[in-house]
Amino acid sequence: xxxxxxxxxxxxxxxLLKLSAPEIAAKALPGQFVIVRTGQLGExxxxxxxxYNRTAGTVTIIFQKVGATTMLLGSLKEGESVTDLAGPLxxxxxxxxxxxxxxxxxxxxCAIAYPQAKFLHTNxxxxxxxxxxxxxxxxxxxxxxxxxxxxxxxxxxxxxYGEKGFVTDILAKQIEAGANYDAVIAIGPVPMMRAxxxxxxxxxxxxxxxxxPIMIDGTGMCGGCRVTVGGKVxxxxxxxxxxxxxxxDFDQLMRRNSAFKAQETEKKDHVCHLxxxx
Numbered sequence: 001x002x003x004x005x006x007x008x009x010x011x012x013x014x015x016l017l018k019l020s021a022p023e024i025a026a027k028a029l030p031g032q033f034v035i036v037r038t039g040q041l042g043e044x045x046x047x048x049x050x051x052y053n054r055t056a057g058t059v060t061i062i063f064q065k066v067g068a069t070t071m072l073l074g075s076l077k078e079g080e081s082v083t084d085l086a087g088p089l090x091x092x093x094x095x096x097x098x099x100x101x102x103x104x105x106x107x108x109x110c111a112i113a114y115p116q117a118k119f120l121h122t123n124x125x126x127x128x129x130x131x132x133x134x135x136x137x138x139x140x141x142x143x144x145x146x147x148x149x150x151x152x153x154x155x156x157x158x159x160x161y162g163e164k165g166f167v168t169d170i171l172a173k174q175i176e177a178g179a180n181y182d183a184v185i186a187i188g189p190v191p192m193m194r195a196x197x198x199x200x201x202x203x204x205x206x207x208x209x210x211x212x213p214i215m216i217d218g219t220g221m222c223g224g225c226r227v228t229v230g231g232k233v234x235x236x237x238x239x240x241x242x243x244x245x246x247x248x249d250f251d252q253l254m255r256r257n258s259a260f261k262a263q264e265t266e267k268k269d270h271v272c273h274l275x276x277x278x
Contacts, residue, residue: 001081005058010140013064014108015074016050017082022057024049024087030115031093031210031242034061035218036073037084043069046215046237049088050111051118059087062111062140089218093208093242095119098182100126102174103149104167104196106188107133112210113187114141118148126150128179130170132192136161168195181205186245190254197245207245211236213256228252 006018024034033048051060065074076082093116101120105113110131121127129149133139134157146152153170154162163170171184183206186196193209200207213236215225220238227234230247234240 001083002085003081004076004078007076007078010062011138013066014062014138014140015065016060016062017073017076018058018060019082019085020057021059021085021087024085025052025054025057025059028052028059028088029092030095030119031112032088032090033218033241034059034085034087035089035215036061036082038069038072038076038082040083042072042083044084044216044218045069045073046089046212046218048112048210048241049115051115059085062108064108086218090237090241091239093185093210095123098125100128100180100182102128102130102171102179102181102184104130104171104184104186104188104192105132105145106167106186106192107138108140109188109192109210110141110145113185114145114148116185116187117145121148121150128153128174128181130155130167130174132156132167132188133161134158166195167192168199171196172199175199175203175205183208184245186210190250193245194248194250197248197250201246208242209245209248210241211243211248211253212241213253227256 003020004017005020008016028049033046035044036047037044047061049059050062063070065071103113103117117127117129127149128151129145130153132155155165184200185208186193187210197207213225213227216222218237220235225236228249229243
């Protein structure tokens with residue numbers, strides 16, 4: 001079991017947990033994830049490692065309380081433990097050799113974009129970090145992202161904070177102004193990542209996206225996380241989660257991600273009832 005050494009509510013629906021996990025912290029790299037289980041009969045869910053501290057032996061996960069398992073996970077307190085934590089899993093993002101990169105995060109995807117930007121910035125790359133949220137109330141990690149970037153841009157859909165508009169508006173503006181990126185890394189909702197890939201495609205800018213298909217074991221054996229990239233079947237947990245954004249079949253990914261929506265809603269309603277919610 002892994003002790004929760006810090007818990008923070010970043011906004012009404014998003015929680016940060018810092019967990020004692022020295023063996024995982026010793027090997028973790030940006031882009032990798034862990035499989036978390038809460039309770040002996042709990043569901044296994046993948047969560048990207050948002051940060052790690054090798055000296056302290058901790059890893060940080062950030063998640064939205066949108067389903068039954070994340071709601072249960074969010075109910076835990078400092079000093080309690082998660083039942084199981086397996087990792088680091090997946091392939092680390094290939095970040096070496098880039099001189100100028102745009103890292104684009106959408107919503108809670110910024111929790112994954114942050115370690116990518118931090119690694120690149122620490123290793124001397126020029127990093128434009130573009131973060132997008134629906135509104136000011138759900139902005140997370142602003143100070144951390146500013147510190148991990150050369151230039152920081154923030155947009156909200158409703159204009160309540162930062163620039164009004166979408167991350168793709170800012171990205172397109174920078175490319176048209178001659179930003180000359182070596183690569184663009186996009187992490188967030190599937191429609192956002194697809195939109196970013198559509199912006200960069202005409203300029204032939206290498207575009208990396210982090211995919212979030214349904215995942216069970218995290219080792220490639222169950223086949224639940226299969227995605228189509230460049231016309232070939234890949235498994236996000238072992239071949240990814242990062243892939244060439246210009247080659248991903250986003251339509252198929254969106255269909256597969258919604259396959260169990262009815263069951264997820266039923267389970268979430270049950271958990272809400274247990275906690276006295278609506």
